[in-house]
Every structure is written in structure tokens, then in C-alpha cells.
Amino acid sequence: MSSAATIEKPSNRRVTTLAMLNPNLQAAIRRIPAEKDATTDPIAATRPNAIFTSRDHFDLEQAKIFRRYPVPVTLSALLSEPGMVVADDGYGLPLIIARGRDGEVRAFINACQHKGSKLLEDCEVHKQGRLTCPYHAWTYGLDGKLVGVARADMFDGLEKDKRGLKALPTREWGGVIYVQLDGGEADWSQLSDQIADDFESLGIPTAHVYGRKSFELKANWKVVLEPFLEGYHVQRLHAASIGDLFVDAPNIVDTFGANVRQLSGRVGYSPAMLDEDPSGNVHKLVTHAYTAFPNCVVVTSQYYTSVMLLKPRDVDRTTVHYFMLTPEPATTPKAEEVFKRSYELIVQVFGGEDFRAAEISQEGLNAGVPETTVYCGLEENIVRYYDALEKLLTANR
């Protein structure tokens, strides 16, 4: 495996400078202490095994979070132009997400209003003006309207305007496409405007999707999420890959309801470095790691950004949709080489290290051990995040 430390700058890279970030994010970055001044306090916190293994708990999360609020389904960047369409089954519900001719993104149940056939059978991105059912060729516009019925003369009294695709409330939020899966009225209250502003500053809505990959993991979605909320494992689990690029320093953490922003300086960081080169790449100095409600993880690297959607399938099953975003497609062989090596590295680190850790943890948890998981000061964000989720789980509606 190549080392991240040896990946050189691609020559065509558009650089993100500190000044390009929104004021709130810039101010937060300026609060990151020098590595030598960083301190972390110990904490005492535990969680019961059941939150990772109990069907009742899983069902409660589904009812109170994943079907109660809009959830992230895919990225705006994947549907960068009008006429782009993709299917997504990540939440166990067949969906179509389409960017119409008017530029609006809409989500529909991927089911024909004749007899339910899936309209799109794969999860590739397609560019097309219409959706045609493979079964009897009913045709829909990307706005969901039924526009064509084969042998329409054979239907007595068919009301075409009542047979449009089943639409679900949908919104783009900082480059992430959120959908209300139960089809009810969407409650956007859990999504953070600040997080959306940050994602815009980081170029997520307009990025290029260099690569994407799905992982089917044998682990609860929170077991998959935990390593992205803590730095404790980084020098240890990732000792052979990226561990030496990070220190156990505390993050500057801001929470916005059930949304977490963690900012950390690279090894040897001091605040003065921010002003040494105003035209320099801020991602060389600072790593941004976000958990956006409830299961969207964003982690920045020097030349690309990783986005992961952790989609719960069952108590101990999660589908992860991983996206590697770059500011633009590679325009030189050198840039292509850097992106390719970065993609291989990150898929190996997340897939082979973080996701593997999640699966082997789940095996023990499924055996009932430990009875409670225990968290240290370097893992405090997990506890804060669970506190926020638990408020939603115990809410009356």
C-alpha cells in the first residue's frame, strides 16, 4: 500500500484557502490550539450493549429518526447536470433520485404505477430525459408525471394524472440530498444551516465524484460511525497506514443539535501556521471531520474529501456508500495518478481498517460482551452525539 505521506500535490489542483471558508468555520479553525498546548480531560461514560444489538432499539431508531426525519440518500455532485438519474436501495427502500430539466432534485419510489416494476434496475448514474418501465414501457418525466402509456386505448378510464410516480419530500442540503423516506411531511429541524454552509465552503455541492463504492458491513450503523467521532484509535488501528499523520490532540468541536464538527491540526500544528501562506491549502494544516444528522460522515484530506452515508439495514447490518470527491476531474496524468493512489489508500484505510474494526467489534457485542461500552476523553464526541440522538429517541413524537 502506498503511504499518504508520499502522495504529491496534483499540479492542476484548485486550492482551498482559509479565506474561502465561511466566517464561523474560519473562527473555529483559529481556536485550534498548538499541538504542544493541547490538553484533554478524562471522562467517565458508558452505553449499554443493547443500543448496538437489540432489535427493539433498532426499531425505535427507525421510527424516531430514520423514518421520522429526512435522511441523506446521495450527493448533489453525483447528479451534477439536469437529466441525471440514479437509483438507490441503501435504506432497503427502492428509490429513484433525479435532477429534472429545471435543475430541481426529486426523489420517487422506484416503482411503476402500472404493476410496481422497478424502473431503474442498477445503481449507475444515467443521463436521460425520461424513465421508461422495462415491463410494459409506461414512460414518466423526471418530474414524475406519467407521460406515455403503451396501447392507452386498451385502458378504460385510466387517469394518467393520478398515476405519476410516488414522490417523497426532497431537499439538497450543503450538497447532500435528503429525503423523507416515509413520504410524510418533512421536518427539516434536525439539519444544521451551519453544517450546510461549511459543506458549501468546502465545495461539496460542486465537487467531482472521482470514485464511489458500496460496502455491505456486518455491524450496527453506530459501530461503523464511532471511529469517525474519535481520535483514540487513529494512531493505533491505523498504525501501519495513516496513524503517524495524526496526534492524540483534542479536536475543536462544535455541535449543532445532532450534528458534530471536529477540527484538528496536523502533526506539529501551531495557529501561526494559518497566516504563513494565505494562498496555501488549508487542508494541509487542518482536518475537518463532520457527522451530519444522522449518519453522514465527511472527512477532508489534502487533495480530496470523503463522504460516507451509513445506511442501517438491520440491527447488525449497514450499507456504507462511500464517495471520494475532488475539486474537479483530473486534467493531467499526474493529477489522475494522485487521485487514483488516494482512492486506493482511502478505500484500504476505511474499508480494511475502520470497517473491519466495526465488524469485529460487532461480533463481540453480539455475544453480549461487553455489557456496557466505555468511553474515554478522546472519545467524548461519541458520547455527545449519542446524547443528542437519545433526546430524539425519547421524544413523544
Ligand code: FES
Ligand atoms: S409494470 Fe411498468 S409498465 Fe407495466
Ligand SMILES: [Fe+2]
Ligand atoms: Fe479511522
